[in-house]
Amino acid sequence: MALHRLASITIGVPNVEETCRYYAEFGLTRDGACFSTSDGGEQLRIVHSPARRLIELCIGADDPDDLDRVTDRLARLGVTGQRAPASVSAVEIHSGALAVIKVLPRISQAPAAITPYNGPGRAERKNRRAPAVLRDQPIRPRQLGHVVIGTPDAEASQRFFVDGVGFKVSDQVPGVAAFMRCSTDHHNLLIQPSPVAFLHHTSWQVEDVDEVGRGASRMLDGHPERHTWGLGRHFIGSNFFWYLRDPAGNFSEYYSDMDTITDDQLWTPGTWEPSLGALYAWGPDVPPSMLEPDDLADLMATSHQM
Numbered sequence: 001m002a003l004h005r006l007a008s009i010t011i012g013v014p015n016v017e018e019t020c021r022y023y024a025e026f027g028l029t030r031d032g033a034c035f036s037t038s039d040g041g042e043q044l045r046i047v048h049s050p051a052r053r054l055i056e057l058c059i060g061a062d063d064p065d066d067l068d069r070v071t072d073r074l075a076r077l078g079v080t081g082q083r084a085p086a087s088v089s090a091v092e093i094h095s096g097a098l099a100v101i102k103v104l105p106r107i108s109q110a111p112a113a114i115t116p117y118n119g120p121g122r123a124e125r126k127n128r129r130a131p132a133v134l135r136d137q138p139i140r141p142r143q144l145g146h147v148v149i150g151t152p153d154a155e156a157s158q159r160f161f162v163d164g165v166g167f168k169v170s171d172q173v174p175g176v177a178a179f180m181r182c183s184t185d186h187h188n189l190l191i192q193p194s195p196v197a198f199l200h201h202t203s204w205q206v207e208d209v210d211e212v213g214r215g216a217s218r219m220l221d222g223h224p225e226r227h228t229w230g231l232g233r234h235f236i237g238s239n240f241f242w243y244l245r246d247p248a249g250n251f252s253e254y255y256s257d258m259d260t261i262t263d264d265q266l267w268t269p270g271t272w273e274p275s276l277g278a279l280y281a282w283g284p285d286v287p288p289s290m291l292e293p294d295d296l297a298d299l300m301a302t303s304h305q306m
């Protein structure tokens with residue numbers, strides 16, 4: 001069958017406890033340094049690392065045949081995967097991240113409640129307030145959506161994940177990024193060129209755009225310094241977004257309404273010019289920290305010590 005989900009990630013940060021408190025507040029369910037979403041189970045682990053980075057990503061596959069195919073493809077790239085009965089793992093050397101492909105059950109998500117919207121000539125919600133304004137329950141991300149990293153050789157890193165692991169390219173901006181999927185989500189992984197390996201952001205699916213707004217507003221209450229970029233709608237992937245900054249400097253994104261690709265034959269991958277228009281359809285101006293990390297000098301200094 002195939003790869004079917006981004007199951008979990010492990011991130012390394014210098015300040016583990018402070019960062020753990022942030023992700024609990026973000027809406028993930030905490031158990032020590034491990035965090036769960038409502039639909040995806042345990043999807044985040046936070047460990048110590050001198051510099052913030054992606055340590056491991058675990059990808060779900062349907063059956064052992066998929067693992068054999070991954071092992072063969074990696075071998076063709078000159079990478080030796082460590083094969084176990086239900087997994088194969090290999091380090092992507094430019095990011096330093098360990099990719100673990102495991103036989104796992106597919107995720108099952110209860111459908112989101114249908115949000116009735118009123119529009120010109122189309123009243124879906126008559127004689128009552130919008131349910132979204134009455135919500136007061138805590139935000140609870142449904143699943144981990146994607147992870148974005150920078151590596152010093154983004155093309156080689158992409159080859160590892162596309163030609164080796166088996167990700168599919170949904171859209172690309174040549175020289176800047178390829179949006180790669182291992183599920184029906186438009187992208188689960190994106191790798192961008194950077195002088196040093198680092199974790200750009202993790203992204204977490206919520207019910208709808210109101211939950212994106214509610215979640216970010218709650219995180220910013222008393223913590224305006226967390227604000228990074230939002231509310232907006234991406235062009236590639238189409239999702240609503242709001243990015244916040246965790247205490248280690250990684251961005252965490254609430255997203256909803258991402259493009260879904262259920263039939264490869266019906267999706268036409270696009271090749272887009274590098275421009276801000278490819279990045280977002282609307283929203284506030286892109287902050288410089290989205291394009292280049294504020295702590296780049298620190299990341300480079302720390303990487304030389306590692």
Ligand SMILES: [Fe+2]
Pocket residue numbers: 146148201203253
């Ligand atoms: Fe994102």
